[in-house]
Amino acid sequence: MAATYYFAIVGTKDSPLYETELTSSSKAASNFDTTPKDDHRHLNQFIIHSALDVVEEVQWNNQALYLKVIDRFNEFYVSAFVTAGNARLLLLHDVKSEDSIKNFFNEVHEMYIKVLMNPFYETNTPITSQQFDSKVKFIARRFL
Amino acid sequence: MxxxxxxxxxxxxxxxxxxxxxxxxxxxxxxxxxxxxxxxxxxxxxxxxxxxxxxxxxxxxxxxxxxxxxxxxxxxxxxxxxxxxxxxxxxxxxxxxxxxxxxxxxxxxxxxxxxxxxxxxxxxxxxxxxxxxxxxxxxxxxxxxxxxxxxxxxxxxxxxxxxxxxxxxxxxxxxxxxxxxxxxxxxxxxxxxxxxxxxxxxxxxxxxxxxxxxxxxxxxxxxxxxxxxxxxxxxxxxxxxxxxxxxxxxxxxxxxxxxxxxxxxxxxxxxxxxxxxxxxxxxxxxLGSGEITKTKRRTPGRIQKLLADFYLLAGRLPDAVSHYNQAIEICKGTADFLWLASAMEGQICAMLLLEYLHADVGHIVPRGQMSPELRSESPTHEPSEQSSSTPSNSGLPSSIVEIPQKYESVMQKYAKVPSTSVLPLPTLVYVEACIKVARFLLTVAMNGGWNDKVVALLVQGKLTSGVAENEQEGDHMVMDPKMLKDSGVTRLSIAEWTMRAAGNHMRDIPVMDQIIATNCMVSLLSVVGFQRKAAFLMRESVQIILPLLIQAHTKVISSKHEDGRNGKHTGRHDKGILLVLERICDSYGIEGPDSYTQPSSKSLRSKSASHFGWPELQIEVLRECITVSEALPDYTSMLRYTTILLRKMYKYISKDEQIRLASTIQRIVAAGKKAGHVDSNINYWGVDLVKSIEAVKPIARKAVSPHSVKREVAVTVSDGDPFIYNPFSNKKLPSHRHTVLVTNEFTEFKVLLSNPFGFDLELQSISLSTSGAAFEPTIASTTIPANASLTIRLTGTPKEAGKMIIKGCHIKIAGFSEQEFLMEEAVDRTEENTKTSAAHGSNAAGQSSSDAAGSEANRYVLEVIPEQPLLKIRETSLLHGALMLFEGEISQINIELENIGNIPVDFITLSFSDSTTTNPLPINPELPAEEVYEVELFTKGTPVFSWEGSGKEIATTSGQKISLPPGEKWSLHVNVFGKRHCNNGTIQIDYGYIDRIVSSETLDETESQKQAMPVFYTRQLYLPLLITVSQHLEPSNWDILYLRSQSNVEQATIDESKKKDIIALNESSSLNPVERLLQSVQADIASFDFDENSKHDYCLVAMDVRNIWTTPFDIQFTIRNSLENDPANDDTIYFPVTIQPGLTTRITVPVRRIYLSAEKLVKPVPSVDPSKQFVVSQAPKVAPEQERARLRMFWYREELLKRLTATWRCSSTRREGDLQLRSTLRLTPTQLSVLQKSDIEFLVNIEDSRRLAHRSFEVPSNKFIDMTIAIRNHRGRFTYMKYSSGN
Structure with missing residues (x-):
């Protein structure tokens, strides 16, 4: 079974700035039917949302931005990355691979900073840039 | 259970x-x-x-x-x-x-x-x-x-x-x-x-x-x-x-x-x-036979474990520990991990109890048949297999570390169960173990580290030492951060242990236990402050409960005739689950019930300010909430969650669903009313439909303007300002004028409504909601299209004077009950600020400056003044509001006013404006002063309108006290002057009722001085006039000629001609009127009053007057030779002339030569506009002589115009007016020298002689005569003269 990922950037007010469903690079083309996925997606979001509590706890005990796996639910792991502006990059995954996730987070963080530098982007608002989306997907293909 | x-x-x-x-x-x-x-x-x-x-x-x-x-x-x-x-x-x-x-x-x-x-x-x-x-x-x-x-x-x-x-x-x-x-x-x-x-x-x-x-x-x-x-x-x-x-x-x-x-x-x-x-x-x-033998092999260890359990129950701790140890040994040998783990759990409990007793009793005194092995075990009581464990003395803080560690190994054992046994691990045992550790840690954390008190609490199974608290209420406990720090337990560890219990495996245990376990976890998590995790689990537990609810509900329905106990029973549980829903909503950032019950704009706004949450999850949660309340069924909360979903999340919901939700609301209300659950007076809509409300400025006829009594009553077109540009002068621009409402008069408001939803909103009724002075709104109805805004006009009548606050609108949306929608703040705030800066309301200014007060300041405050009279122009003497005038004509128009209001008018004043004054010709400051004077005299000095009510002072207007009770009529007369280039004008009639001085209560004490000045209001009536000024007569070709009888005319010839003239005069008008005029002047010229040392010099002023109109005009020139208004010595000459249409007539009139004193001549050119800003002339400086010459020219011209005036009359149309001479009169220096008397005059007189004519005398011959020569020096200085007589 292909590893599935769910990636979300959560703003300071718990609202998602960006979210995407990622499939692993090995099976990039796989497009399983959407109906069960829809149900699944909300579960992912709920898991991510509940993991925010842990993020907030862990981030004060950790110097690094990358907090590694901070939470798990059933077979899912939640890896977190906190930016300086307290936006939280959260990845839900079912395969443990710390290094590649770290690389993924670092790259996405760079992208996020570029978005922030856009004078027309207001912090804590959803990122609608198409380019950001495609870049994130590209990074995901590279590292995950 | x-x-x-x-x-x-x-x-x-x-x-x-x-x-x-x-x-x-x-x-x-x-x-x-x-x-x-x-x-x-x-x-x-x-x-x-x-x-x-x-x-x-x-x-x-x-x-x-x-x-x-x-x-x-x-x-x-x-x-x-x-x-x-x-x-x-x-x-x-x-x-x-x-x-x-x-x-x-x-x-x-x-x-x-x-x-x-x-x-x-x-x-x-x-x-x-x-x-x-x-x-x-x-x-x-x-x-x-x-x-x-x-x-x-x-x-x-x-x-x-x-x-x-x-x-x-x-x-x-x-x-x-x-x-x-x-x-x-x-x-x-x-x-x-x-x-x-x-x-x-x-x-x-x-x-x-x-x-x-x-x-x-x-x-x-x-x-x-x-x-x-x-x-x-x-x-x-x-x-x-x-x-x-x-x-x-x-x-x-x-x-x-x-x-x-x-x-x-x-x-x-x-x-x-x-x-x-x-x-x-x-x-x-x-179980196969192999399994049976395995079980048999394992049985001794299990028996030991059970015995140990019973020892533990019986309080025989030493025995329990020893039996547990045995059990652990044996179970390890047989790889019986389930029992092993359970035995370890029991052992941990036994150790804890021992520690507790130790603290209680002091020290355990083993007596009787206490086994020797126990003695060695009791203090250290370690399971030997625990490799990492160190010998721990009871009461040491290491227990905090140790117990979770032990449980960690217990967990490992549990994890091994499925691999070593056919029978799977009982999930409940696993879940309980997780919760046990979490609770243990929490107890330690809440009580500040490991101490005797904690042990006691652990034994009692309580979290805190407070009054017996229900464990389900654990979430209300607040964790003391200091305690947490002291305890050495992290919140994370508690949460981690708790979350271990969560997961898919929960589904294996019975539903009731699932619910209990989940709730237990929820309370643990919320105590440590992991609200989102708690909410996540709460949601799970609600999902578990939901099928039960539906089941119970259907059961109730199926056995409805049963006694009410069942229903009551579920009712009790409903409340609990609704509370749970509320807490879930809170955690997910969905607005709580507080703002729901009183959705005043303030609370809504504060909510939106602290808005947080994940919209998709909120929608999901809300949908679940709706499902749960539907299952109950609880209409109130169903309604609440549906409306929250609709009004908060409409941005994220498709149009179809919005429509569905909206119709659902109506359905719920209907069903709820039937069941008697739903109060019909509930506000359903939290979205602000009303974006702004603005009073529409009344039509000019009804607009009122405030005046303070001390100031000038009426303000004419602003010409009191000495500056060309004054940044403060436009205060009275109408756009900034405060809208004032009048009691008992219909007022219109412009209301901007917006509909953010994806469906049309049908407003069955909409009316203004106000507070303060009484107001009677009129009810309207409208439909706001989907995702659009709409401006409608709402009307109403204020019923009493005072301050009125417009709060918003009462709107009844089709299918729902009436609700008050308040104005949106942001729009209003700016509006209010401009309003505060404008004239009124130090009141509002104070409020908006203290922005925190907020709610007061964002109200739209309007002043309602007492009833005002209303006048109507009933009729005028004008035809189609237009007037044709000849230049210089003065005509009179009649205006009849009628009081159509309810109260009398006791004050009236008129003010005028016309096209020449409202758009005056721009004055070029480069122009010479005399030309500027001309222009000013034209624009300012000659008003088009004048009112007899204002008496002689034409230029200024002032009020007049009249008495005009309701229903009566009153007429007034206005003079109109035909001024060139004037094409329209306006008569403004200000009127009011000032007997009752309105002291405006809206002013605050900060402006008490201003308040001392009472304010009254007037209304205006405007009468626009179309004026056509036609030029009919135009003078031109001015000339001034000497008139001096130098020639020695024989008296006889003169007499002759005189005689002829008289005959001619008598018989026919053969004599030129000019000649006749000269004749009359001749005598005056000749008359020579030597004593007075003056002589009357004349000059002839000639001009062409052309009649460019189609009717003949009679013109009468008036030459006032003596200006001293001496009736006895009236030297005024009248010279009538008739000019036929299309003809040009040369007019020649004798005018006495003028002498102006030197002092008068040096006076600067006056200015008509007294309050004109002085501008330093940019023109090159002229020589003083030149300047003097110009002044002389100016003053002589003015003098000439004073003396020479002309009026015209049209006999056929009975029009009459002044002939405008000024505009065409230009003097040349030669003409001026003719007009002015020379500086030095010689008066020659010969005694005892008969004077024949000017400087011609009849004297006897060969006889000495005395000739006196009087020399008159008009100059302002001495003149030296050399007399020489030349024969």
């Missing part, structure tokens, strides 16, 4: 308290609380079994410091029955009946006891029973055997404790029996969850819970026939050998009851029990 969620749960003996009916609910609970006080019994106090004290296995005298811990339950279900053989603490060992003697006054108590005994069959595992009868009366005999009367007198607690000790003693002896039976077992099987076999659907799983025995006091349960104990015990017997079931079971009740129940025949129709039965068979079928 309670779960074993405390770390010390293992040591508790479960005792069920059952009511023996009839008993009141409150009484029952009162007694339950009483009994619960005796939850702990010291072994030393337990009544020793005298018969076999020393030999008894669980003798209380061996370890007197030990304690028995009872856990009193009031409800019991068989969900966990399969675990009872594995973990004895889950068993109900004792049943205590509670009877209220007051209810049995007239009956025999023994009946009650019998009832109790009968019911005992339901609890087959109970080995000791008691029945307490409380509050017996005097006459009730205490003769029923087994029934213990507890009198409500004397030392009741002592009596109770004695009873409990007695009870404990019985339990201990029963333990022995059970233990003996266990020891004899050949095979002990691991527990198997019953629902593992069937399909684990929720419905199936919920059956046992529905069959749970709730000892509700009022619920007598004859319908639930207790199954025969023997049958049951065999059914739940975990024995692999079916026929050995009855013999090997240690679950049997004490022999007496067992035999009694054995006499009963089994009831075959006991359906709910069948799954258990099935399990027993299938399980035995499932």
């Amino acid at each position: 309670e779960l074993a969620i405390n770390i010390t749960s293992v040591c508790r003996i479960r005792v069920l308290l059952v009511p023996v009916g009839p008993i009141k609910k409150s009484t029952f609970w009162k007694h339950v609380e009483l009994v619960k006080q005796f939850a702990m019994v010291r072994l030393g106090d337990v009544t020793p079994d005298l018969k076999k004290d020393s030999t008894a296995m669980f003798s209380s005298q061996v370890f007197q410091e030990g304690q028995l811990h009872f856990q009193f339950l009031t409800s019991y279900s068989r969900d966990q029955a399969y675990l009872e053989d594995f973990q004895p603490h889950r068993r109900i060992f004792g049943v205590v009946g509670i009877m209220d003697c007051q209810e049995w006054k007239d009956k025999n108590l023994s009946e009650g006891y019998e009832q109790f005994v009968k019911n005992l069959d339901k609890y087959p595992t109970a080995v000791a029973t008691r029945c307490f009868a409380f509050d017996p009366t005097e006459n009730q005999p205490d003769d029923t055997k087994g029934l213990i009367m507890i009198p409500n007198v004397g030392n009741m607690s002592f009596y109770m404790s004695t009873m409990m000790c007695d009870f404990a003693s019985e339990l201990l002896s029963q333990f022995e029996m059970i233990a003996h039976r266990i020891e004899m077992l050949q095979m002990l099987e691991s527990p198997l969850q019953n629902n593992m076999l069937g399909p684990p659907t929720n419905i199936r799983a919920s059956f046992p819970s529905s069959a749970s025995v709730l000892p509700q006091p009022s619920m007598s349960s004859p319908d639930l026939n207790p199954p025969p104990a023997a049958n049951l015990s065999s059914a739940r017997m975990p024995s692999p050998v079916p026929m050995a079931s009855s013999s090997t079971s240690f679950l049997k009740r004490s022999s007496t009851s067992a035999t009694r129940s054995a006499t009963k025949s089994p009831v075959p129709s006991e359906q709910p029990r069948s799954p258990t039965m099935n399990r027993s068979y299938s399980a035995s079928n499932m």
Whole structure:
């Protein structure tokens, strides 16, 4: 079974700035039917949302931005990355691979900073840039 | 059924308290609380079994410091029955009946006891029973055997404790029996969850819970026939050998009851029990022979573990520890991980209790037959396999680390279970273990580290030492951060342990236990502040509950004719689940119920300010909330969540769903009203539909303008400003004028509505909502299209004077009740600020400056003034509002006014404006002063309109007091002057009723000085006029000529001509009128008043006057030769002339030469506009002589124009007016020299001579005559003259 990922950037007010469903690079083309996925997606979001509590706890005990796996639910792991502006990059995954996730987070963080530098982007608002989306997907293909 | 969620749960003996009916609910609970006080019994106090004290296995005298811990339950279900053989603490060992003697006054108590005994069959595992009868009366005999009367007198607690000790003693002896039976077992099987076999659907799983025995006091349960104990015990017997079931079971009740129940025949129709039965068979079928041998091999370890459990229950801690150690050893050997882990759990509990006792007693004094091994074990009591463990002394903080570590290994053991055993791990045990550790850590954390107090609390199973707190309310506890820091426990570790319990495996345990476990986790998480995690689990638990709710609901519906108890019952639970929903919503950032009940704009805004959350999740949660409240069904909350979903989340919801939701709301309201749940006066819409409200400026006729009494009454076109540009001068621009409403007059408001939803909003009624002065709004209706905004005009009538605040609109949306929508803040704030800066409201300024006050400032405050009169121009003398004038003509127009208002007019004033003044010609400052004077004189100095009411002062207007009661008419007359280039004009009539001076109450004391000045209001009427000014006569070709009779005209010829002239005059007008005029002047020229030293010099002023009109005009020139207004010496000459149409006539008029004094000539050119800004001339400086010449020219021209005027008359049209000479008169220096008298005059006179003409005298010949020559010097200085006589 292909590893599935769910990636979300959560703003300071718990609202998602960006979210995407990622499939692993090995099976990039796989497009399983959407109906069960829809149900699944909300579960992912709920898991991510509940993991925010842990993020907030862990981030004060950790110097690094990358907090590694901070939470798990059933077979899912939640890896977190906190930016300086307290936006939280959260990845839900079912395969443990710390290094590649770290690389993924670092790259996405760079992208996020570029978005922030856009004078027309207001912090804590959803990122609608198409380019950001495609870049994130590209990074995901590279590292995950 | 309670779960074993405390770390010390293992040591508790479960005792069920059952009511023996009839008993009141409150009484029952009162007694339950009483009994619960005796939850702990010291072994030393337990009544020793005298018969076999020393030999008894669980003798209380061996370890007197030990304690028995009872856990009193009031409800019991068989969900966990399969675990009872594995973990004895889950068993109900004792049943205590509670009877209220007051209810049995007239009956025999023994009946009650019998009832109790009968019911005992339901609890087959109970080995000791008691029945307490409380509050017996005097006459009730205490003769029923087994029934213990507890009198409500004397030392009741002592009596109770004695009873409990007695009870404990019985339990201990029963333990022995059970233990003996266990020891004899050949095979002990691991527990198997019953629902593992069937399909684990929720419905199936919920059956046992529905069959749970709730000892509700009022619920007598004859319908639930207790199954025969023997049958049951065999059914739940975990024995692999079916026929050995009855013999090997240690679950049997004490022999007496067992035999009694054995006499009963089994009831075959006991359906709910069948799954258990099935399990027993299938399980035995499932086990292969290899498995059986394995089980047999493992049995000794298991027996040891069970014995240890019983020792623990019996409070014999040293024995328990030693047995646990043995059990651990053996189980490890046989790789029996489930039992091993369970034994370790028991061991941890035993160690904790030892630590507790140590703290309690001081130090354990082993005595009697305490085994020597215990002595070595007791202080260190380490399981040898715990490699990482260090010898720990009791009471050291390391326990905090140690216990979770041990549990970690317990978890590992549990994890190994599936690999080593056919039978899967009972999930409940695993979940409980997780929660146990979490609670343990939490207890430590909440009490600031490891200390005796914490141990005591752990033993009692409480989180805090506070007043007995219900564990379900744990979430209300607040964690002290300092305590947390001191304790060395991190919140994260607590949460992690809690979350270990969560997951898919939860689905394996029975539904009721799932709910309890989830709630337990929720409270743990919320205590540590992990609200989002708590909400996540809460949501899960709601999802678990939901099917039950639907089931219960359908059951209620199906048995509606049943008594209301069922409904009431669910009602009680509904409240709880609704509270849970609210908390979930809170955690997900969905607005709480507070803002719902009072959706004032303020609270909505503050909510939106602190808006947070994940919209998609919020929608999801809200949908779930709706589903749950639909299942209940609770219309109020259903409505609430639907409206929240609609109004908060409409941005994220598709149009179709919005429409669906909106229609759902109506449906809910309808259904709710039918059920009587929903109050019809609920606000459904939180979105601000009303974006802005603005008073429409009234039409000019009705507009009122304020005046303060002290200031100039009426303001004409602003010409009082000395500056060309004044930044402060435009204060009175109408756009900034405060809108003032008038009492009893219809007012219009422009309301901007917006509809953010994806469907049309039909507003059945919409009207303004105001506060302050009374206002009578008119109701309108409209439809706002989807996703659009709409501007409508709302009207209303203010009913009294004062300050009126416009708050918003009352809107009734089709299908809903009326609701008040307040104005949106942001739009209003700016508006209000401009308003505050404008004239009024220091009031509002103060408010908006203190922005925090907010709500006041964002109101739209309007002033309502008392009733004002209203006038109408009834008729005018104008035709089509237009007027044709000849240049210089003065005409009069009549205006008739009518009072159509309700109150009289007592003040009226007129002001005028015309096209030449409103758009004056721009004055080029480069122009010479005299030309500027001309221009100014034209624009400012010659008003088009003048009013007779204002008297002589034409330019200024002032008010006039009149009295014009309602309904009356009044006419006024206005003069109009035909001014060139004027094409339109406006007559403005200001009127008001000022008898009643309005002191405006709106002003604050900060402007008290201003307030002292009363303000009155006037209204204006405007009469626009179209004016056509036609040029009919134009003078041109001005010339000034000498008129001097230098020639020596013979008197005779003159006489002759005179005679002729007279004849001509008489006969015909052959004589030129000019000549005639000259004639008349001639005499004056000749007349020579020597004494006065003056002579009358004349010059001829000639001009062409052309009639460019189509009718003849009579022109009369007036030459005022003496300006001294001396009636006696009236030198005025009138010169009439008629000019036919199209003709040009040369007019020649004699004008006396003018002499102006030197002082007068140096005066600068005056300015018509007194308040003109001085501009330094940019023109090059002219020489003083030149300047003087120009001034002279100016002044002589002015003088000439003063003397020479002309009026015209049109005989056919009866029009008359002034002929404008000024504009065409240009003097040349030569002409000027003719006009002005020379500086030095010579007056020659000869005495005694006859004067013939100018400087011609008749003197006798050859005779000396005296000739006097008078020299007149008009110059302002001396002139030296040289006289020389030349002959």
